[in-house]
Amino acid sequence: MEGHEHSRRVQQAAAGGDGAGIEAAFVAASGRLTQLPWDQAASVRFEDLEPVSAFPVVPGRRWGPGWWWSATTGRHVVHGSAAMRTQLMVLDRNPDVTGLSARPVRLLWRDAADGRVRSWVPQLFARYPDGAGLLADCPSSPTAGGDGAQRARMVLEAVCARVGWAYRRLEPPPAVVAANLRWLASYRHPRNQGPPGLRAALAEAFAGPRPLADGAAAVGDPLQVLPAAYHALWCGHLTTSLDEPLHEEALVCADAERGEGVEERLGAGGGRGRGERSGRHTR
Numbered sequence: 001m002e003g004h005e006h007s008r009r010v011q012q013a014a015a016g017g018d019g020a021g022i023e024a025a026f027v028a029a030s031g032r033l034t035q036l037p038w039d040q041a042a043s044v045r046f047e048d049l050e051p052v053s054a055f056p057v058v059p060g061r062r063w064g065p066g067w068w069w070s071a072t073t074g075r076h077v078v079h080g081s082a083a084m085r086t087q088l089m090v091l092d093r094n095p096d097v098t099g100l101s102a103r104p105v106r107l108l109w110r111d112a113a114d115g116r117v118r119s120w121v122p123q124l125f126a127r128y129p130d131g132a133g134l135l136a137d138c139p140s141s142p143t144a145g146g147d148g149a150q151r152a153r154m155v156l157e158a159v160c161a162r163v164g165w166a167y168r169r170l171e172p173p174p175a176v177v178a179a180n181l182r183w184l185a186s187y188r189h190p191r192n193q194g195p196p197g198l199r200a201a202l203a204e205a206f207a208g209p210r211p212l213a214d215g216a217a218a219v220g221d222p223l224q225v226l227p228a229a230y231h232a233l234w235c236g237h238l239t240t241s242l243d244e245p246l247h248e249e250a251l252v253c254a255d256a257e258r259g260e261g262v263e264e265r266l267g268a269g270g271g272r273g274r275g276e277r278s279g280r281h282t283r
Contacts, residue, residue, distance in 0.1 A: 022159050025106040026052050038107065042163040046125045046133065047073070047099025052106045053121055055080030068092070070100050071188040071234070078102045084123050084138040086178055087170045089185050091126050095236060099127030105135075109155055120152040122167065133165045140172065180242040187230035194228035202232055203254040212240070213248035 024041035027050050028034045036044075055065040055078065067076040068088045077100050079085045084102075091097050101124075108119045122135040135156060139145055145152075149169070156167035172178065193199060198219070205215040216225040232238040233252070240252045 021109075022155075023108040025108065026104055035108075038159055039163065041105065042133075042165070044105075045099075045127075046104040047101045047127045049101060049104040051078060051101075051103035053103060055103070069189070071190075072097055073100055080123070081138065081140065083140040083172055086172060086181075087124060087136065087138040089178075089181050090170075090173060091124065092188070093181065093185070093234060093236075094126075096128055097126045098129055099125075101125045107156065107159065109159075111151075118152070118155075120156065122156065124170075133160075135160055135165065135167045137169050139169055142169075142171070174243070176245060177242045180246045183246060184230055184234040187227055188234045190231075192227045192231040194224065194231075198225070198228045199232060199237060202229055202238060206238055206252050206254045209251040209253045211249045212246075212252045215252060 022038035023035055024038050024044075025033060025035040026041065026044060026046065029048065033052075057064050063082055065078055065080050066085065068079055068085055069075075070077050070088070070092050072092050077088055079088055079102060088100065088102075091100060103121050103123060104125050106119055106121045108117060110116070111118050123138050124134075124136040126134040126136070128134070137145070137149070139149070153167065153169060160167040173181070201219045202215070202225070205218045212226075212229065213222065216222045216229050219225045229238060229252070233240060238252050238254055240246065240250050244250070
């Protein structure tokens with residue numbers, strides 16, 4: 001009962017129900033650290049901002065901070081873990097995402113339970129075409145972060161809902177799906193789309209489900225065609241099941257509707273559900 005009451009009070013405070021204010025700190029475009037009430041800060045273009053705090057470099061740790069080149073924005077986004085890089089990859093492929101950034105804002109609030117000031121820096125921010133945003137963390141497991149992460153989740157869900165946004169702790173995709181996405185992501189740069197007319201030729205060759213190698217050979221030299229086919233699979237111009245390892249006999253089709261099963265599962269973890277989508281864009 002005490003836990004339920006604490007949850008209720010935290011969410012009430014986050015929504016401003018008891019007058020407790022939520023503040024947002026971020027590094028403005030001028031390079032100056034700025035702090036605003038959350039309701040005002042929600043209009044900031046967080047997708048264009050640098051991280052409000054750096055990812056730590058831990059001696060002896062096998063993984064350190066790195067950079068992800070985003071096909072969505074044409075810029076690099078920093079990441080601090082393998083799980084975060086995977087979620088960046090998923091969001092970057094989501095056609096409903098128009099902007100991406102890492103750790104652009106720190107949220108601060110007074111804990112309704114003990115009166116202490118708490119803060120949290122979500123790992124990722126994504127923007128949608130209608131202007132709504134997603135604040136997200138990328139735990140390696142559902143229990144990562146402990147009680148502090150769960151308390152922050154309640155606050156962030158409430159403050160994001162207040163401005164029509166969402167907060168999520170993104171679950172890692174299945175290992176096979178993640179491996180397939182990593183392969184396709186290596187062809188995400190537009191230079192892999194090939195010469196003019198190749199995309200149309202691929203769409204014609206894969207008008208119906210067809211093995212990848214067979215369709216590529218029908219278009220031309222596979223060494224030249226396959227990179228464009230992988231790029232088309234990344235962009236969603238071609239589709240295939242990502243639940244099984246991608247190989248030369250994998251069935252590929254230009255009909256986007258055939259790829260909805262996988263795309264919907266990815267959308268549930270890395271963006272909006274299909275019913276929430278407000279539009280699509282072509283990279």
